[in-house]
Amino acid sequence: MSQIAETTTLLHSVEAYVEQFIKENVDPNFVYHNFQHTCAVVATATELAEYYDVSAQDRLAIILAAWFHDTGYAGGWEKHEERSVQVALDWLASQGVSDQELLNNVSGCIMATRMPQQPRNFLEEIVADADLSHLGDVSYWDRCGRVRQEFNLTRNHVMSDQEWIDFELDFMVHHEYHTEAARELFGDRKSKHLQQLYKRKKALFPDQTPTNLQELEFSKKNRKQLKKLKKAVAKARRDEDPDFKPGRGVETMYRATYRTHVNLSSIADNKANIMLSVNAIILSIVAANLFPKLDANPHLTVPTVVLVGVCLASLFYAIQATRPKVTEGKSSLEDIKARRSNLLFFGNFYSMPIDDFHYGMMEMIRDEDFLYSSMTRDLYYLGVVLAKKYTFLRICYNIFLFGIIVAVGAFVIAVVIDNAANAQADLPLELLAPELLE
Structure with missing residues (x-):
């Protein structure tokens, strides 16, 4: 069998295996880290790999890592990346895959999705960006709501609207895409989501006047966060003014x-x-x-x-x-x-x-x-x-x-x-x- 045929067969097999594995082993309360999220990450990882025209072997490692990166949720959310690596290695061994470089790349790419993300090479950067591509995608608000629901169901972590918006703002402000392609594809929409989150925060809680020392410290933190936020959304400043129109010089x-x-x-x-x-x-x-x-x-x-x-x-x-x-x-x-x-x-x-x-x-x-x-x-x-x-x-x-x-x-x-x-x-x-x- 040719190398291309073997790769195609392997990718078809891994999709069926991961779908069945998640269905049978992952708690349905993980409403965000489900098979739908896995498919979205695979699609984005594939798109980024094709964007950079990586080699067939590197493309295979990226896609395999994307399929397996959340299978470790079968044992809970803590240290799920290590379990995901083991699930991937066990399955690849059952398929007769012994290429050590491929196995190392798959393992590294899965571990690169751990928070905070710290990818060590270009392949890991692609998978890490694909894992958080929803931050700059049209599906953001749906996926954002699912994360909040999952925290409640699996970690017994119930957050008020203000706490949740602050959590999302902090996460979004400190996150940066690693590859230029991801920044190009998702950066602008992510900036708009940041603005919308901040506007929701102001609409829900317009009076942020501090009443004690603790609230004063919290207000200072918010001001620092807002300063960083404004830098992050510099490309989308025009959206702040709905009546903004380009100058006549630009049109001319x-x-x-x-x-x-x-x-x-x-x-x-x-x-x-x-x-x-x-x-x-x-x-x-x-x-x-x-x-x-x-x-x-x-x-x-x-x-x-x-x-x-x-x-x-x-x-x-x-x-x-x-x-x-x-x-x-x-x-x-x-x-x-x-x-x-x-x-x-x-x-x-x-x-x-x-x-x-x-x-x-x-x-x-x-x-x-x-x-x-x-x-x-x-x-x-x-x-x-x-x-x-x-x-x-x-x-x-x-x-x-x-x-x-x-x-x-x-x-x-x-x-x-x-x-x-x-x-x-x-x-x-x-x-x-x-x-x-x-």
């Missing part, structure tokens, strides 16, 4: 840049059309007037071939400059949620279902960061297309310029040589071979 910049790109594209198309017309006319004239006369004027064959070659090469690059290229035309919902898609260009959405496109556009309208990010991406790719157009045009004009000079020179040389040959043939015999007359 985008408008002027778009207009410039459109004008440059139109100029490029016009230049290409000029070359198409000129070369088509030259080829028509050559075909109608020169080709029929080549039998009688064989000395013009080479210059004619040069001229035709120049025109065909110019036509080729002029057509390349104007030939439309359409992309796949489909962006996934995952791309939209991760704010990676650009729905402003038809080539990116013409194959999408209308519901997905509508959802993406509504998200873009509601999220100014998404909107301006899409506009920026659109400008970038417009510039890439323009660069290709002008590259082809430059080649086209260079071929035409220097090719025409070479072709005209070839015609002149051919005519001069032919005239010289004819003149020599017309000389009297006594001038060509006087010795014959003697």
Whole structure:
């Protein structure tokens, strides 16, 4: 069996095993650390692994660790990571897996999910970020409520609304994603969740006036926490003011840049059309007037071939400059949620279902960061297309310029040589071979 087939079989087997294991061994009171959470971590870990295009062996270690990282909850929440490692190693041994490097990577990645997270290498960072990806995901509020419920059911830890919000704020403020991909995918939404938590805190408890020394110390702690919170949500400050609108300078910049790109594209198309017309006319004239006369004027064959070659090469690059290229035309919902898609260009959405496109556009309208990010991406790719157009045009004009000079020179040389040959043939015999007359 090939390595790829073995890996595929192993991943199918581990999914079925973990689902059955959690169902039979993990207390249902763990309403957060359940199979649903495990599947979400696996999906995110897989996405991060593909984002960085890690090797097949490293990808396998990441996914296996994601599947097993919470199986240790079968023995309770304390030190569950160690038990998860043992469950993983026992199962892998039963599957005949003996690669020590793979086993070490799986163990390390599982241990990297222990709080506070302290991953030691890149693979562990990916799994650690995947484990807490819900902090910056649309599922945050549901998962947050489940954590609170789980604390109550499994640790007999009942918290008031204020205590819970303070707990979440403290956890979120002190948490940082380890990989750049996770920060890009989940950082902005996590910042918005932080703001929403703080707003809920202020709405529930607007009067935070300290009444004694203990409350004064608590208020100081909150002020420090708020200062750190403001730094963490710097990217999302615009959300604090619902009436915020970008300055006219920003809007003018985008408008002027778009207009410039459109004008440059139109100029490029016009230049290409000029070359198409000129070369088509030259080829028509050559075909109608020169080709029929080549039998009688064989000395013009080479210059004619040069001229035709120049025109065909110019036509080729002029057509390349104007030939439309359409992309796949489909962006996934995952791309939209991760704010990676650009729905402003038809080539990116013409194959999408209308519901997905509508959802993406509504998200873009509601999220100014998404909107301006899409506009920026659109400008970038417009510039890439323009660069290709002008590259082809430059080649086209260079071929035409220097090719025409070479072709005209070839015609002149051919005519001069032919005239010289004819003149020599017309000389009297006594001038060509006087010795014959003697």
